[in-house]
Amino acid sequence: MRTPSYFFVNKLLMHPAAKPVVFGLALLPLCWLVGAVATDALGANPAEALIRSLGDWTLRMLCLVLAVTPARVMTGTPALARFRRMLGLFVFFYAMLHLLAYAWFDMGFDGAEIARDVAKRPFILVGMLAGLWLLVLAATSFNRAIRWMGAPRWRMLHRAVYAIAVLAILHFYWMRAGKNDFAEVAVYAVLLAALLGWRVWHRLQQRRKPPAPARASGGY
Amino acid sequence: MPIPSRRSGFLHPVASEITPRAVYEERRQLLRLWAAGAAGATLAAWAGRDALAQVPRPGKLTALPGAPSAVAGALSLEKLTSYQDASTYNNFYEFGTDKADPARNAHTLRTHPWTVEVEGLVKKPGKYGIEDLLKLSAQEERIYRLRCVEGWSMVIPWVGYSLSELIRRVEPLGSAKYVEFVTLADRARMPNLGSRVLDWPYVEGLRLDEALHPLTLLTFGMYGEVLPHQNGAPVRLVVPWKYGFKSAKSIVKIRFTEQQPATAWVKAAQQEYGFYSNVNPQVDHPRWSQATERRIGEDGLFAKKRKTLMFNGYEAQVGQLYAGMDLKTFY
Numbered sequence: 001m002r003t004p005s006y007f008f009v010n011k012l013l014m015h016p017a018a019k020p021v022v023f024g025l026a027l028l029p030l031c032w033l034v035g036a037v038a039t040d041a042l043g044a045n046p047a048e049a050l051i052r053s054l055g056d057w058t059l060r061m062l063c064l065v066l067a068v069t070p071a072r073v074m075t076g077t078p079a080l081a082r083f084r085r086m087l088g089l090f091v092f093f094y095a096m097l098h099l100l101a102y103a104w105f106d107m108g109f110d111g112a113e114i115a116r117d118v119a120k121r122p123f124i125l126v127g128m129l130a131g132l133w134l135l136v137l138a139a140t141s142f143n144r145a146i147r148w149m150g151a152p153r154w155r156m157l158h159r160a161v162y163a164i165a166v167l168a169i170l171h172f173y174w175m176r177a178g179k180n181d182f183a184e185v186a187v188y189a190v191l192l193a194a195l196l197g198w199r200v201w202h203r204l205q206q207r208r209k210p211p212a213p214a215r216a217s218g219g220y
Numbered sequence: 221m222p223i224p225s226r227r228s229g230f231l232h233p234v235a236s237e238i239t240p241r242a243v244y245e246e247r248r249q250l251l252r253l254w255a256a257g258a259a260g261a262t263l264a265a266w267a268g269r270d271a272l273a274q275v276p277r278p279g280k281l282t283a284l285p286g287a288p289s290a291v292a293g294a295l296s297l298e299k300l301t302s303y304q305d306a307s308t309y310n311n312f313y314e315f316g317t318d319k320a321d322p323a324r325n326a327h328t329l330r331t332h333p334w335t336v337e338v339e340g341l342v343k344k345p346g347k348y349g350i351e352d353l354l355k356l357s358a359q360e361e362r363i364y365r366l367r368c369v370e371g372w373s374m375v376i377p378w379v380g381y382s383l384s385e386l387i388r389r390v391e392p393l394g395s396a397k398y399v400e401f402v403t404l405a406d407r408a409r410m411p412n413l414g415s416r417v418l419d420w421p422y423v424e425g426l427r428l429d430e431a432l433h434p435l436t437l438l439t440f441g442m443y444g445e446v447l448p449h450q451n452g453a454p455v456r457l458v459v460p461w462k463y464g465f466k467s468a469k470s471i472v473k474i475r476f477t478e479q480q481p482a483t484a485w486v487k488a489a490q491q492e493y494g495f496y497s498n499v500n501p502q503v504d505h506p507r508w509s510q511a512t513e514r515r516i517g518e519d520g521l522f523a524k525k526r527k528t529l530m531f532n533g534y535e536a537q538v539g540q541l542y543a544g545m546d547l548k549t550f551y
Binding site for chain 2: 037040043044045046047048050105106108116117120121122123178179180181183
């Protein structure tokens, strides 16, 4: 199993520059969007394009962070776990920008208007709920929160990310329902279903095996 | 100015501060003059609306000039949406559901030869070649607001003539109550017909009196040129007081019926889209508000949305068509 390429990949992932590089890559979509706004390259309805792109990137980041654990286990690359928290926080980051863009460009920061909209459009409510959960997870993402809560309880809380994934897909599905246009929704739904399904499958596999010694890094 | 105290008693104006009668009368006269001047300038703009209506041609397609329309309400004085925006931000699902898709994919559409079949409850049914249809009546330029059910709007200079010109010539029978518009469904040329987003062909319809209203435009061009494919070439409908989807594109058949036509969006989602679909800020779509709209191209990202007008601002012209109707029931 431990081929030279394994050691190379592991060395790469453990390199001190690895985290800043991933950080920079995760910021690229935002840079691109800011550039597109500045050069008026977002088409006839820049507000709509911006809000939707930020939503798309939130979903993509969510897929990415949920892929970390399956990739780590399947390829036997524990070093991947180093990136999980940062990617999770990027999901939160893009979700908040998505919400900010909606509140600003669609609603003009009018609180009463937003309240009416949440009541009117169930998909907005679902998006808000997902955002709220993300806020809770982001607020408890640092090491002291883990120590303060205790690892088992913390892990339990952060399994909410699976519920967030379901809410995010529902949000996207409902938004597209008006156009009966589910092709893109299906792509993300299949991806997220595969990522969540793998966890169920893996859990069942583990159960069949005799009790293993405590894992070094817990959580899915 | 002295600060009054209890001891100063009643304060008299100083004689030197009183404006002489001759001066203040002169000032009123001046104001009157200015007002007249402003009114004159407005009138001049009004008189010059014909000149304003001469929209600069984008120079991309064949010219199709139209004389400024004399129909009431047909020449909005609002700032035109740019041709670029009007021809790249479209809903034309046969070419894809993304609003950039039609401009990308509609080049495959063939608009010559093209015939429009008139059938159903009329004395003179027949087939019209697009060339004959173009010459059937004088082409007019009309600047209409366009309000999409999704909550955005544009101001577009269309070229065409009142649909009533065609309807009068085919002589509807007394039993004709509705007009149905069937649009092209060409699997070979329209990439999205394989999807089940809607029932193809796309069908729209109007009540006969709506179809006869002078504002209902049989449209062949925009911005002084023939229609770009993505905007519904070679002939489409524009009904400015209804949500955009009521204005069928690339029409191949006009059918006069006694029964209310089963229109595409009503078939797809009956609880969300009504047959009338008049622009109405007081009747929300079940899933979103219709009170406001985003005017495309207006001051970019930070522009506030504007209030949507009853019948898209054409209430004076079309309100009587719906007198006594409950617009919440007949949405």
